[in-house]
Amino acid sequence: MSTLGPLIASGRDADIFGYGDGLVLRRSRQGRSMAAEAKVMEYVRSHGYPVPAVDHLSDDGTDLIMQRIDGPSIVEAIRRKPWTLWANGALLGELHRRLHQIPGPEWIAAVPGNDGTSLLHLDLHPLNVILGPSGPMVIDWTNAARGDGAIDVALAWVLMTAAEIPGSRVKAKVLGRARGFLVGAFLAGFELAPVRAVLGEVVERKCSDPNMSEAEQRRMREMAQREGRSGL
Numbered sequence: 249m250s251t252l253g254p255l256i257a258s259g260r261d262a263d264i265f266g267y268g269d270g271l272v273l274r275r276s277r278q279g280r281s282m283a284a285e286a287k288v289m290e291y292v293r294s295h296g297y298p299v300p301a302v303d304h305l306s307d308d309g310t311d312l313i314m315q316r317i318d319g320p321s322i323v324e325a326i327r328r329k330p331w332t333l334w335a336n337g338a339l340l341g342e343l344h345r346r347l348h349q350i351p352g353p354e355w356i357a358a359v360p361g362n363d364g365t366s367l368l369h370l371d372l373h374p375l376n377v378i379l380g381p382s383g384p385m386v387i388d389w390t391n392a393a394r395g396d397g398a399i400d401v402a403l404a405w406v407l408m409t410a411a412e413i414p415g416s417r418v419k420a421k422v423l424g425r426a427r428g429f430l431v432g433a434f435l436a437g438f439e440l441a442p443v444r445a446v447l448g449e450v451v452e453r454k455c456s457d458p459n460m461s462e463a464e465q466r467r468m469r470e471m472a473q474r475e476g477r478s479g480l
Contacts, residue, residue: 337433352394
């Protein structure tokens with residue numbers, strides 16, 4: 249049994265700790281089970297999608313031990329090399345397209361009121377892509393569901409445009425200044441009509457998330473009103 253190591257990273261819901269050689273441990277601060285997340289990760293990995301390998305799950309399901317990926321997030325990569333901004337935005341778009349080619353399994357929850365059949369991440373933004381030694385890896389599969397890929401794209405657009413950036417002030421400052429260019433690069437490869445069509449419902453669903461601040465909710469609704477009726 250490996251010993252729990254130091255805290256490596258923290259998100260809105262979970263913490264990541266070092267865990268022996270080449271592994272990390274992911275644990276929700278609310279004590280929820282990681283079983284569903286582990287199952288989704290193994291499923292997408294079986295389809296050739298870039299996701300850390302699951303090592304094992306604790307008996308009670310609260311600790312997910314998985315492959316450690318050393319490297320910067322897309323946000324950190326842009327901070328270090330600003331000239332890679334467009335390439336990294338395009339990479340994020342490609343990761344969305346690849347994911348939405350994977351069929352959503354019947355055992356995963358569907359987005360309410362939507363009959364799409366693609367697998368969705370529902371939090372696939374620049375902080376959840378790690379640029380590891382062997383290429384990009386997508387992390388944090390807590391919200392995965394089945395539905396129309398346009399929902400995933402719309403949510404990423406909303407988060408990149410209006411959400412606060414968790415973590416250091418440096419990260420927030422860098423992505424804050426680069427948001428417009430990053431969003432443009434991300435959206436360049438998509439047909440935007442279907443994305444705009446679901447923008448309003450995506451924002452309202454995200455605004456019900458207790459992790460979102462009132463300021464974030466306000467900016468998201470303003471963005472949906474603005475972008476829903478204008479061209480890009």
